[in-house]
Amino acid sequence: MEHRIPVAPGVELWAEERGDPAAPPLLLVMGANASGLVWPEALVDRLARQHRVVRYDHRDTGRSTRAYAVAPYAVRDLATDAVRLLDGLGIDRAHVVGMSMGGTLVQLLLLDHPDRLRSATVLATSALGSGLADVAGDSDLPGPAPHVLGYWASMGEERDPEAELAWRVEHWRLLNGDGVPFDPAEFRALEERVVAHSGSARSPVAHALADPAGIDRGAELAAVRVPTLVVEAPEDPVNPPPHAAHLAAVIGSARLVTIPGMGHALPAAVVEPLADAIAAHTAAVDAEDGPRLP
Template sequence: MNEERDQFAELSEVRMCFRDEGNPAGEPLLLIMGLSSQLIHWPQEIVDQLGERYRVIRPDNRDSGLTEWKDAPRQYFLRAIARDTVELLDHLGIERAHVVGASMGGMVAQLLAIENASRVLSLCSIMSTPHVSIGMADGEVLQELVKKLPEDRDAAIAQTAALYALIGSKTHAEADRARRLDLATRAYDRARHPEGSVRQISAALMAPNRTPGLRGVRVPALVIHGGEDSLIGIAGGAATHAAIAGSTYLPLPDMGHDLPHALVTQVGTAIHSNASRAAAVV
């Protein structure tokens, strides 16, 4: 499970787990994952591909993975997760980074580009939305996301794999079946935060509409969204693209709310292409 790569940073409110990989001489690139997800939910293939050129940093957000609260857990706003990422950059001595976020991580990435523009070289928002009123799934899908896991390990892993199938790509479902089961197993064995998932969802639901702020984003921006996404519909990606002047839009009709193996190279290439545009802006 590559736990030997895990590092920890003492931040103001949490002890954050993160991995720092790739080209140490490359520009920093921050990968922020989404709801109920850990840093291992980023496919290693994307990390390795981007790591050829970039210093790739991926944290466990608060209430996920191996990141731990310093005091008693409490409800927070999405801005607190963004603040954690800025503190992590400070901890690593990084002034500016390319910022890539998926799902709730995309919301955090958008917020960073709006409120911490001086720290962001480029922005990539994947399967996300500027506001939960745009493209967000109905309550049934969200309830499956926070559904209590069975006590039995095998049953819990099966339930998680079923959730991945529910919200993930349908086109690549059969090809990714074994990978989804493996990911569900690794995620279960690494860490579980059932109450934390509820707090993360609450933070996303309480967040103000970022559309006005996104209109002021001036860094190179890429928006990626899947046509088979049943958690955040493609309208969320279209709205994000429409809000950011000059952004690049990559709709992928055969992608769900996941990063299927068949598309990871294409996604990684698009992230690099967008990040490369930052050289003309800085």
């Protein structure tokens, strides 16, 4: 089932849900400049066995409103969008899973809207105030690999559709790392679906331009009490170790699991162990938390 949910004046988000509408809700929050379709179908289907799964397009991605050129916004506004999306779908509390920048947004939700979260899972991300979320520039944790930063310099360049597809596939190869096999055909098919879904092959860059103010809040994470799972991607070239261990330690109550070979991508090889880790985490929380729905 697809929806268009208003979240701000002149801004609507595309969302899709699957699974039993009466099951505990689970919201998937994708990373920067990425459509919700980047979540693998196999992962969504696996989680939908026990959840009402919702994935969506951030502003300026997929079928959601292209907003930045008209009304620039901050990264933190994307976290508010997630709350308003839950409101629009009539969901009081949800399990929330965030990847990369989506993990940053989930951390903001943990701080500002803990009452809306049944649990949190973050993967391939860094703690607020470190890595790409290091607004002050004083973290001693490693940043993205130089070869990835160099490739990002060409992100917004004009390319014809075929060249853009090639750029995106190569980008995924770099993000995937060397820990698990990379299949160019798998990621080309993914990006072909994303392009068909959005109706444009133009490279989205709005989130790289969005104001990062207000996300340097790592010290506040120690107060988090929402059950949180931190997934370490040991081959991640964007948020490499020890980012995941640092985040789990900062939160304190978080649990850390490692998906062997995982980088900053979701190829078929990591879907099953990732889905199992998320499903086990949410099932344990639901068993403890009770059946309060939606």
